Amino acid sequence: xxxxxxLGAGALIPLLNAGIRLAMxxxxxxVGEALCQRAGVLNLSLEGILxxxxxxxxxxxYYSGQAWIGVIAGVGLGVAVAALMALLSVTxxxxxxINGIVIVLLAGGATSLAYEKLFGVTTTPPRxxxxxxxxxxxxxxxxxxxxxxxxxxxxxxxxxxxxxAVWWVLYRTRFGxxxxxVGERPDAADAAGVNVDRIRWCALxxxxxxxxxxxxxxxxxxxxxxxDNITAGRGWVAIALVIFGRWSxxxxxxxxxxxxxxxxxxxxxxxxxxxxxxxxxxxxFQALPYIVTIAVVVAATAWARDDAQPKSLGFPYEKEAGTxxx
Amino acid sequence: xTAPAPPPAVRSRRWKDRIGSPVxxxxxxxxxxxxxAGVIAVAGGNPITAYADIVTGTFGSRSTITLMLxxxxxxxxxxxxxxxxxxxxxxxxxxxxxxxxGAVVGGAFAILSPVQASVVLxxxxxxxxxxxxxxxxxxxxxxxxxxxVNEVISSLLLNYVAIFGVAYLVRQPLRDPDYYLPQxxxxxxxxxxxxxxxxxxxAGLLIGLIFVPVVIYAMGRTPFGFKxxxxxxxxxxxxxxxIDTNRLIVKVMMISGGFAGLxxxxxxxxxxxxxxxxxxxxxxxxxIITALLGRMRPLGIVLSSVFIATITVGGDIVxxxxxxxxxxxxxxxxxxxxxxxxxxxxxxx
Numbered sequence: 060x061x062x063x064x065x066l067g068a069g070a071l072i073p074l075l076n077a078g079i080r081l082a083m084x085x086x087x088x089x090v091g092e093a094l095c096q097r098a099g100v101l102n103l104s105l106e107g108i109l110x111x112x113x114x115x116x117x118x119x120x121y122y123s124g125q126a127w128i129g130v131i132a133g134v135g136l137g138v139a140v141a142a143l144m145a146l147l148s149v150t151x152x153x154x155x156x157i158n159g160i161v162i163v164l165l166a167g168g169a170t171s172l173a174y175e176k177l178f179g180v181t182t183t184p185p186r187x188x189x190x191x192x193x194x195x196x197x198x199x200x201x202x203x204x205x206x207x208x209x210x211x212x213x214x215x216x217x218x219x220x221x222x223x224a225v226w227w228v229l230y231r232t233r234f235g236x237x238x239x240x241v242g243e244r245p246d247a248a249d250a251a252g253v254n255v256d257r258i259r260w261c262a263l264x265x266x267x268x269x270x271x272x273x274x275x276x277x278x279x280x281x282x283x284x285x286x287d288n289i290t291a292g293r294g295w296v297a298i299a300l301v302i303f304g305r306w307s308x309x310x311x312x313x314x315x316x317x318x319x320x321x322x323x324x325x326x327x328x329x330x331x332x333x334x335x336x337x338x339x340x341x342x343x344f345q346a347l348p349y350i351v352t353i354a355v356v357v358a359a360t361a362w363a364r365d366d367a368q369p370k371s372l373g374f375p376y377e378k379e380a381g382t383x384x385x
Numbered sequence: 386x387t388a389p390a391p392p393p394a395v396r397s398r399r400w401k402d403r404i405g406s407p408v409x410x411x412x413x414x415x416x417x418x419x420x421x422a423g424v425i426a427v428a429g430g431n432p433i434t435a436y437a438d439i440v441t442g443t444f445g446s447r448s449t450i451t452l453m454l455x456x457x458x459x460x461x462x463x464x465x466x467x468x469x470x471x472x473x474x475x476x477x478x479x480x481x482x483x484x485x486x487g488a489v490v491g492g493a494f495a496i497l498s499p500v501q502a503s504v505v506l507x508x509x510x511x512x513x514x515x516x517x518x519x520x521x522x523x524x525x526x527x528x529x530x531x532x533x534v535n536e537v538i539s540s541l542l543l544n545y546v547a548i549f550g551v552a553y554l555v556r557q558p559l560r561d562p563d564y565y566l567p568q569x570x571x572x573x574x575x576x577x578x579x580x581x582x583x584x585x586x587x588a589g590l591l592i593g594l595i596f597v598p599v600v601i602y603a604m605g606r607t608p609f610g611f612k613x614x615x616x617x618x619x620x621x622x623x624x625x626x627x628i629d630t631n632r633l634i635v636k637v638m639m640i641s642g643g644f645a646g647l648x649x650x651x652x653x654x655x656x657x658x659x660x661x662x663x664x665x666x667x668x669x670x671x672x673i674i675t676a677l678l679g680r681m682r683p684l685g686i687v688l689s690s691v692f693i694a695t696i697t698v699g700g701d702i703v704x705x706x707x708x709x710x711x712x713x714x715x716x717x718x719x720x721x722x723x724x725x726x727x728x729x730x731x732x733x734x
Contacts, residue, residue, distance in 0.1 A: 168715025
């Protein structure tokens, strides 16, 4: 294997560039999930949101020929799935874990059904060209940094802005303060006049926007096609990243970037290694992201010094039963 | 999960200690059927004839009933294990992986075993598959118990590890060199599960049915079942009451994984002829639906597994007669659970 092609200085810039790109779908979903969990809702439907966003963006972009219509459609479907989650978890207050799992299964079935109905079963799936790179003038010419950060497709810039926006909303706005209050002490927030259920609804919808956008980035900017279960567990990885990032959007995004770079690295090692005939089985590379995710969550949970998990995470707030003594 | 603020015990007990009223079930079923009709119509079928086809198609001939019972077997076995876990609110969603590990490890044992006498081989292979599934579940339980790792995440992610692990095993070490496709040698005929008398269904179904009263007894009449139910009501209260919750969670994950592993090896010895990538058939996920529709109770799961198996087999029939894609069945299943969840909640208001 040509290790210079994998790890050499000349390979570093494209590696980081690809890493940032690959990090975005999972990262967006994870940051949205972080906000949602800060409001106390364990949104396990995230994989379903991503998958629906992926299908929505594919259909939008394929039929209109416009990437931005794809993005809007993806976000729209993501929000729709999140709204179903909110209806069950916040309005009806049924068990959040079950809601999430069932919605993931529903989204899996519904996206396959829609795609098969529209395109049939084909060996050559319809495709479109993914977004080209959009080099930002001046900034893109900075040596090193420019090629890594400012020579990306338009959706990467939008994603970075979206992540920044979630951070800003969570820590610098009244809504964000309510979100954090509702996640820690819903009873106290309620007493202070915050509408707990409304805040949680909104948090879930934000998670839908971010997850839908993540799905759209995956399709419109990276793959240009749709397949059953194309998100391949990215939503679950994103939930794991929330734990890894201790519920802080920026740390969660940092984790996503590390993952993206790891992903880019393993793709490159596989390519340089020559595929199937190497000594290392390629299935190991395929399983690696999931193994690494498990390891990272175990490490993050085991070594956490503070209990960063929102105190009311997973528990619906019911006024009449809200006489907990804690 | 280790959230220190548990829900009030009153709510949880209601959630657990009820058997839904029949009116509730019928009402939910009616709403679900209407929603399902909408799905079928959107998918390009005629809902009325589709429903009729599902019922008459599935129960109309001996061969389709056989098919249906074949679908019941893995759903029932996995569902029983999930019922135990879910009653303790241990959210094992890694049954798919546990099933696969049980199927491949047990199947490999059957192929490689030096002893090829059915009396020894079949029980031994079943045990090995069960143990392998239990071991895969043990990982999840141990992570939860030792480090507090959320079992939903770890069990789900381990599914992917299992899928790629199986892909590697059938491509390399277990591969039959005479074939182009990655698949193992034939499962030896001495290891085949016999069919039940008068039916063309393998004995796995009987094993599942035998476990129904066993699980009912274990959950309702033993200290273990009591502890699991307390765990499900309130994890902190269970700990306060002197229950070693960590040990219990590991145990529950092993039992639940063991059932899934048993379902996997039973499928291999009863239905499949070789080990290959098609083993990953989604039973682990469908069984979650089955367990929820059966309200996490063994007898309920018998009924729900027959129901799910019926719409699965019926769905294939409708796919041929009306070009409604098979995925419609997954949509229907999930909708039924959602309707039931909401109906249960509304009934208690």
